[in-house]
Amino acid sequence: MALLVDKLRPRTLDALSYHPELSDRLRSLAHSGDFPHLLVYGPSGAGKKTRVIATLKELYGPGVEKIKIDARVFQTTSNRKLEFNIVSSVYHLEITPADVGTYDRVVVQELLKEVAQTQQVDLSAKQRFKVVVINEADHLTRDAQAALRRTMEKYSPNLRLILLANSTSNIIAPIRSRTLLVRVAAPTESDICSALHLAGKKEGWTESEVLNKRIAKESGRNLRRALLMFESIYAQNEKVTDKTLIPPPDWEALITLTADEILAERSPARLLHVRARLYDLLTHCIPPTTILKTLTFKLVARVDDALKPDVIKWSAFYEHRIKLGSKVIFHLEAFVAKFMRIYESYLMGMDF
Amino acid sequence: MAASFFNNKARAAAIASSSSKPKAGDNKEDSSRLQPWVEKYRPKTLDDVAAQDHTTNVLQRTLQASNVNHPAPNTWNNEITPTSSLTCSSTDPPGTGKTSTILALAKSLFGPALYRSRILELNASDERGIGIVRDKVKNFARAQLTQPTGLDAAYRAQYPCPPFKIIILDEADSMTQDAQSALRRTMETYSRITRFCLVCNYVTRIIEPLASRCSKFRFKMLDTSAAGERIGNIAEQEGLQLEDGVIDTLIRCGDGDLRRAITYLQSAARLVGATKPPAAKDADDDAEMTDVGSNSSVITVRSIEEIAGVLPDNILDSLVEAMQPKSGGSVYEAVSGVITDLVADGWSATQLVGQLYRRVVFNEAIPDIQKNKIVMLFSEMDKRLVDGSDEHLSMLDLTLRIAGVLRGN
Numbered sequence: 001m002a003l004l005v006d007k008l009r010p011r012t013l014d015a016l017s018y019h020p021e022l023s024d025r026l027r028s029l030a031h032s033g034d035f036p037h038l039l040v041y042g043p044s045g046a047g048k049k050t051r052v053i054a055t056l057k058e059l060y061g062p063g064v065e066k067i068k069i070d071a072r073v074f075q076t077t078s079n080r081k082l083e084f085n086i087v088s089s090v091y092h093l094e095i096t097p098a099d100v101g102t103y104d105r106v107v108v109q110e111l112l113k114e115v116a117q118t119q120q121v122d123l124s125a126k127q128r129f130k131v132v133v134i135n136e137a138d139h140l141t142r143d144a145q146a147a148l149r150r151t152m153e154k155y156s157p158n159l160r161l162i163l164l165a166n167s168t169s170n171i172i173a174p175i176r177s178r179t180l181l182v183r184v185a186a187p188t189e190s191d192i193c194s195a196l197h198l199a200g201k202k203e204g205w206t207e208s209e210v211l212n213k214r215i216a217k218e219s220g221r222n223l224r225r226a227l228l229m230f231e232s233i234y235a236q237n238e239k240v241t242d243k244t245l246i247p248p249p250d251w252e253a254l255i256t257l258t259a260d261e262i263l264a265e266r267s268p269a270r271l272l273h274v275r276a277r278l279y280d281l282l283t284h285c286i287p288p289t290t291i292l293k294t295l296t297f298k299l300v301a302r303v304d305d306a307l308k309p310d311v312i313k314w315s316a317f318y319e320h321r322i323k324l325g326s327k328v329i330f331h332l333e334a335f336v337a338k339f340m341r342i343y344e345s346y347l348m349g350m351d352f
Numbered sequence: 353m354a355a356s357f358f359n360n361k362a363r364a365a366a367i368a369s370s371s372s373k374p375k376a377g378d379n380k381e382d383s384s385r386l387q388p389w390v391e392k393y394r395p396k397t398l399d400d401v402a403a404q405d406h407t408t409n410v411l412q413r414t415l416q417a418s419n420v421n422h423p424a425p426n427t428w429n430n431e432i433t434p435t436s437s438l439t440c441s442s443t444d445p446p447g448t449g450k451t452s453t454i455l456a457l458a459k460s461l462f463g464p465a466l467y468r469s470r471i472l473e474l475n476a477s478d479e480r481g482i483g484i485v486r487d488k489v490k491n492f493a494r495a496q497l498t499q500p501t502g503l504d505a506a507y508r509a510q511y512p513c514p515p516f517k518i519i520i521l522d523e524a525d526s527m528t529q530d531a532q533s534a535l536r537r538t539m540e541t542y543s544r545i546t547r548f549c550l551v552c553n554y555v556t557r558i559i560e561p562l563a564s565r566c567s568k569f570r571f572k573m574l575d576t577s578a579a580g581e582r583i584g585n586i587a588e589q590e591g592l593q594l595e596d597g598v599i600d601t602l603i604r605c606g607d608g609d610l611r612r613a614i615t616y617l618q619s620a621a622r623l624v625g626a627t628k629p630p631a632a633k634d635a636d637d638d639a640e641m642t643d644v645g646s647n648s649s650v651i652t653v654r655s656i657e658e659i660a661g662v663l664p665d666n667i668l669d670s671l672v673e674a675m676q677p678k679s680g681g682s683v684y685e686a687v688s689g690v691i692t693d694l695v696a697d698g699w700s701a702t703q704l705v706g707q708l709y710r711r712v713v714f715n716e717a718i719p720d721i722q723k724n725k726i727v728m729l730f731s732e733m734d735k736r737l738v739d740g741s742d743e744h745l746s747m748l749d750l751t752l753r754i755a756g757v758l759r760g761n
Contacts, residue, residue, distance in 0.1 A: 025623060036622060042698035168661060168700040169737055177612045180619045181661050186696040221696045289742050296745070305682035309752040316749035320741045 030058040042184035045222030092131040098139035116155030137163035138170040186221035210242040259298035266340040288328040463511035493542040524550035525557035605660035677759040701743035
């Protein structure tokens with residue numbers, strides 16, 4: 001049985017429930033015959049991928065839904081072999097070059113060239129070009145992006161690229177200026193509510209409007225997360241009422257607990273204790289940025305107003321360090337220690 | 353023809369008329385529609401190059417000189433000013449017309465018949481290591497000139513066809529030191545039959561021995577009126593209808609980079625042209641819409657800003673408003689609310705930093721001493737974003753700290 005998120009994912013542009021202007025625009029682009037390279041960006045859970053797939057269907061018809069997964073082997077210049085998965089249909093390919101880390105340039109160059117140099121074989125195909133969808137384009141290295149640059153111009157008769165990214169900040173300017181930027185904003189809370197309402201109706205679940213609103217608020221305007229929460233609530237409870245608790249994910253519960261502990265006692269012994277918790281989170285593959293951010297917002301909500309800018313300042317500072325440094329636990333711990341210090345001095349009325 | 357022999361303007365007009373002739377037929381039209389406008393509207397002659405008067409004047413004179421001395425090619429060789437030319441702009445943004453100028457020069461020197469055999473153009477995306485310099489560049493440089501047959505006197509009158517080849521190395525500052533040193537000797541040995549032209553953004557990245565072998569041309573930043581005229585031209589030729597202020601917006605979003613501005617214009621035209629057909633179908637009674645050619649919808653300022661990813665003013669206003677010191681309590685709630693929405697709407701942090709900077713620094717109401725502190729914050733934040741820090745935290749930190757400075761501590 002598939003999850004709600006996958007089962008109810010809209011398959012066509014008409015089925016999309018929010019951002020109607022954007023859907024119109026994508027539809028007319030697909031029909032115009034002069035389809036540009038696209039750079040689709042927006043926060044996660046906003047529906048970027050759904051829109052791209054719907055656009056592809058608009059471009060090529062139902063053929064794009066017959067997909068297969070290939071494992072390809074690429075060889076780097078230093079003779080290292082890379083295994084790389086490609087999801088493809090007759091008309092399009094979907095790749096996540098960030099999977100192979102710093103070797104993404106090799107994959108981008110070889111694969112795209114290969115695709116670009118072969119023409120569309122199927123004569124009955126609606127379009128002459130193939131589409132390559134690149135996931136997580138903002139995680140591409142500079143080299144790989146520079147390699148894309150020339151490919152985009154040279155092979156434009158046979159190839160169109162659709163880049164998916166969370167933010168345009170990490171995408172180099174030459175790429176940005178060669179693509180049509182499409183911003184997909186996160187759905188508003190009322191959009192989420194209506195999506196949940198639809199989902200509930202399709203599944204035949206008794207639902208409560210108040211709960212839907214609470215889920216929408218809790219999800220932080222992330223539709224995927226909202227749907228997952230929605231499903232898990234109905235899986236766990238026999239009867240759902242307005243007051244049913246929304247169970248937070250385990251890791252979030254743990255971070256909340258950690259925040260409580262930090263606020264309750266500021267001492268080296270407690271720091272050691274917190275350290276164990278942080279390690280616990282890290283070993284469960286929670287990204288360090290997520291840990292730091294969640295912890296910060298939990299802490300900020302509970303300290304005095306005067307202290308808030310400082311907490312944010314140090315949080316941003318150590319987040320930067322995490323990105324530059326190599327061992328994340330140092331920086332997470334340093335943030336906790338710093339927080340304890342400023343909180344303690346604030347309580348004691350000292351200037352910090 | 354003889355009258356226009358010394359007259360570059362007339363010659364340019366002749367080229368323009370001759371090059372516009374073969375543009376007939378459906379196939380050609382189709383390919384030109386798919387072509388980026390940046391390529392389509394690249395200046396064809398030196399006169400077309402916008403706003404680089406000093407450089408084009410010198411080059412024009414070179415052209416003229418080559419023309420005068422044309423009957424005696426040998427003396428010509430010694431007299432022509434640049435042995436090799438180095439076009440550069442030291443701190444300017446890209447898109448000021450360096451490549452365009454040199455291509456226009458090459459075209460007006462050789463004309464279409466000789467262009468392929470006399471020009472070698474390499475840019476950064478081609479492999480340009482030391483191997484290529486030793487192999488491809490050197491081979492091209494030492495090849496003897498071919499005298500094409502079938503060039504009549506009229507062609508020679510139109511194009512001077514000087515007896516040398518030109519190698520254009522675009523984006524030369526990204527060549528390795530080794531590759532550059534390998535060029536040194538090649539440049540001198542074959543200077544009789546080959547001229548080099550290096551184009552770069554930073555002249556300091558060209559090694560000294562190379563730089564000293566070249567005469568340098570500096571390109572200044574495009575001024576807004578010239579750029580605006582150019583964009584207006586293109587819009588006219590493409591039959592676009594622009595709302596008032598669109599051109600200004602394009603130039604502002606392009607930051608002095610004409611190429612970027614033109615690309616934005618093309619994207620906007622695509623969107624407007626693309627959204628049009630269904631609209632026309634829906635409203636068949638709207639007769640004027642369907643009458644006025646294919647790209648008749650109006651391009652608005654907002655659509656340009658949306659394509660460039662520019663934040664709308666009202667969002668910035670609310671952010672600036674939230675940052676103002678409040679009489680009671682902290683600004684945290686207001687600021688974090690705005691920032692959370694910004695992140696959820698998917699606006700890019702770099703864009704926010706840029707626009708906020710302009711807002712704050714040019715705001716007369718903020719005392720200079722505070723601006724000093726704020727500018728330092730911007731510098732730090734830009735570095736963080738380049739390092740790939742989390743955008744939400746960084747934006748929140750920046751705005752809260754600016755609010756702190758505004759409050760006066």
